[in-house]
Amino acid sequence: MSLPELPAFPTTRLRRLRRTAALRRLVSEVTLRPSDLVLPMFVREGLGEPVPIASMPGVVQHSQESLLKAAVDAVERGVGGLMIFGVPTEKDARGSGADDPDGVLNLALRRLYAELGDETVLMADLCLDEFTDHGHCGVLDERGAVDNDATLYRYEAMALAQAQAGAHLLGTSGMMDGQVGAVRQALDSAGYIDTGILAYAPKYASGFYGPFREAVNSSLQGDRASYQQDASRSVADALAEVALDIAEGADIVMVKPALPYLDVVRAVADVAPVPVAAYQISGEYAMVEAAAERGWLDRERVVLETLTSIKRAGASIVLTYWAAEVANLLA
Numbered sequence: 001m002s003l004p005e006l007p008a009f010p011t012t013r014l015r016r017l018r019r020t021a022a023l024r025r026l027v028s029e030v031t032l033r034p035s036d037l038v039l040p041m042f043v044r045e046g047l048g049e050p051v052p053i054a055s056m057p058g059v060v061q062h063s064q065e066s067l068l069k070a071a072v073d074a075v076e077r078g079v080g081g082l083m084i085f086g087v088p089t090e091k092d093a094r095g096s097g098a099d100d101p102d103g104v105l106n107l108a109l110r111r112l113y114a115e116l117g118d119e120t121v122l123m124a125d126l127c128l129d130e131f132t133d134h135g136h137c138g139v140l141d142e143r144g145a146v147d148n149d150a151t152l153y154r155y156e157a158m159a160l161a162q163a164q165a166g167a168h169l170l171g172t173s174g175m176m177d178g179q180v181g182a183v184r185q186a187l188d189s190a191g192y193i194d195t196g197i198l199a200y201a202p203k204y205a206s207g208f209y210g211p212f213r214e215a216v217n218s219s220l221q222g223d224r225a226s227y228q229q230d231a232s233r234s235v236a237d238a239l240a241e242v243a244l245d246i247a248e249g250a251d252i253v254m255v256k257p258a259l260p261y262l263d264v265v266r267a268v269a270d271v272a273p274v275p276v277a278a279y280q281i282s283g284e285y286a287m288v289e290a291a292a293e294r295g296w297l298d299r300e301r302v303v304l305e306t307l308t309s310i311k312r313a314g315a316s317i318v319l320t321y322w323a324a325e326v327a328n329l330l331a
């Protein structure tokens with residue numbers, strides 16, 4: 001390998017278009033729009049007042065009331081959608097609260113849909129970990145391992161409850177094999193042909209989920225490495241997940257986390273025939289907030305830079321806890 005032969009131009013010529021803000025604006029290519037951003041929100045059962053999440057400064061566990069208010073506010077600011085997570089009071093081995101029509105998440109979806117209707121895109125996390133006492137994304141077999149196929153039945157029931165409650169898109173985030181196909185079939189046979197699937201694929205077993213455990217009062221011991229992807233595998237593993245999910249009926253595919261996996265975002269965006277989303281997760285949020293709090297980073301600048309990099313890598317939709325704030329900044 002050798003360097004290309006360079007033309008005999010002065011090397012400073014690339015700086016000509018960087019000289020003024022107007023020139024830079026004229027030639028800018030990646031732009032952030034409020035409607036590309038989705039705000040993830042947590043609602044916890046039995047709360048009168050919202051409770052701050054210490055490891056995610058500025059993010060709270062909402063009460064049903066405060067969720068509604070914050071959701072309407074975010075939609076008014078122009079965000080593209082909302083992704084709702086529920087935190088139940090009672091957890092059990094099968095995650096019973098997940099498909100209970102009066103469970104915290106389904107109740108919230110129903111109230112949000114009654115208020116906002118089709119004005120926004122209402123999304124629901126379709127996974128058991130918020131609802132199980134062991135904290136895993138599925139049900140366990142006798143040996144304590146996550147039982148893939150038994151979990152699919154639980155996801156089907158959860159999907160029907162969420163569709164019935166008014167969710168437009170279901171976020172299948174549990175990383176069970178066959179989950180998208182199982183959910184698609186359950187929705188179709190019950191007549192929910194218009195309810196879509198936002199498939200978390202690829203989703204990596206990541207240390208950056210740390211603050212999320214506090215956000216959903218998770219009781220997880222251990223990790224999710226037996227079902228989430230391994231960071232050391234090449235992008236071929238990610239593309240296999242994407243191909244299967246699309247074949248099974250995914251309407252949108254999502255890469256998660258975002259920043260440490262931008263190569264994967266790019267690889268998926270290059271080939272996926274469906275829209276590609278990326279989730280800037282709790283730990284990505286927390287590390288910027290923590291550094292900014294110490295005065296080590298210019299917070300606003302870094303927030304916009306991370307979001308721009310995720311879009312530049314090829315994601316057209318970004319889930320971010322900064323969605324409402326950034327929508328304001330861009331207005």
Ligand code: PBG
Nearest residue numbers: 127129173208209212281282283
């Ligand atoms: C699964 C789920 C998780 C997140 C979104 N959906 C947790 C996990 O997979 O361990 C993480 C989101 C974040 O960290 O911001 N219910």
